[in-house]
Amino acid sequence: MTEIMTGSSEADSRYRIVVTESGPYLVYGRPPLAQQFIMANDRGESWYFQEGKHFSTEAEPTALCRCGASHRKPYCDGSHRDADWNPELEKGNDRLLDNVEVKRGERVSVSDNPKYCVFARFCDAEGGIFALTDRSDERDARQMAVREASMCPSARLTAWDNATERPYEYKYEPSLGLIEDNAIGASGGLWVRGGIRMTRENGEPFEIRNRVVVCRCGQSADKPYCDGTHASIKWRDQLEGMPEGETVPEEVY
Ligand code: FES
Known part of the structure; x- marks a missing residue:
């Protein structure tokens, strides 16, 4: 299936x-x-x-x-x-969300499956995605966390809206x-x-x-x-x- x-x-x-x-x-x-x-x-x-x-x-x-x-x-x-x-x-x-770890912030959470790391490093900017997720009650930090996860080409990192429980994805x-x-x-x-x-x-x-x-x-x-x-x-x-x-x-x- x-x-x-x-x-x-x-x-x-x-x-x-x-x-x-x-x-x-x-x-x-x-x-x-x-x-x-x-x-x-x-x-x-x-x-x-x-x-x-x-x-x-x-x-x-x-x-x-x-x-x-x-x-x-x-x-x-x-x-x-x-x-x-x-x-x-x-x-x-294998599914992306198998064995995933979730970093939960106030407004946004980030799922992380390190198996899919392709070393593109978009998650490092502005102090790193996990620190930004911790501060996701602040608008700028939240937007940056979503941006960094969305730029991850392999979706190792995916940002989720806590309110809707839906992931953020660029339309490709x-x-x-x-x-x-x-x-x-x-x-x-x-x-x-x-x-x-x-x-x-x-x-x-x-x-x-x-x-x-x-x-x-x-x-x-x-x-x-x-x-x-x-x-x-x-x-x-x-x-x-x-x-x-x-x-x-x-x-x-
Ligand atoms: S030459 Fe690399 S897959 Fe055929």
Whole structure:
């Protein structure tokens, strides 16, 4: 049975990703695909995303590399057959809210599932998301806590309104991002946005989420999800491109 994360909704059924057992992601439905650069504020803290170079997904399906070894990234070129990686996918259908810890503030709570940390660091600014959640009876602190959780590309951190018990989520169109993290000299995972359905080759579904990051470097221990390993091994996709497109959030303040 397909699970849908609370606060997410499923994209149109033409969009889907098949995570093959020993090779690439097969992308259907031609979602837009672009680099997404993690951009800093003037204190050097992760603050917003900015789009870079766009790549075609016209081929149906488009095979995107998940082993990290392709010479034609972001596409698969067959190198996974000889690459040094373990393609194995985690067993079962893990849900984001399984084993979650909740930090409860006065007006806002933040759920935290560290398994999904992709080391994007949006939660560090302004004293950190947990200190901000503690002060969520103050409007500025509350807004900042919600902003930081909403910027977490993997939804490891999700902010909830205590009054409605609903999560805060940016509205994303079905789209894919190649995360670039120049501050640490690494490239990150594939950011899957807007409730695109993902399944294994045998059709077994993964939980549908508004935002989730899957591995591109081939070294995550939690495949298909990114576990931040790219940051420690300083993996780079070597794609050209500059941050010059649209930003998330749209207004960077
Ligand atoms: S998955 Fe095919 S080259 Fe990486």
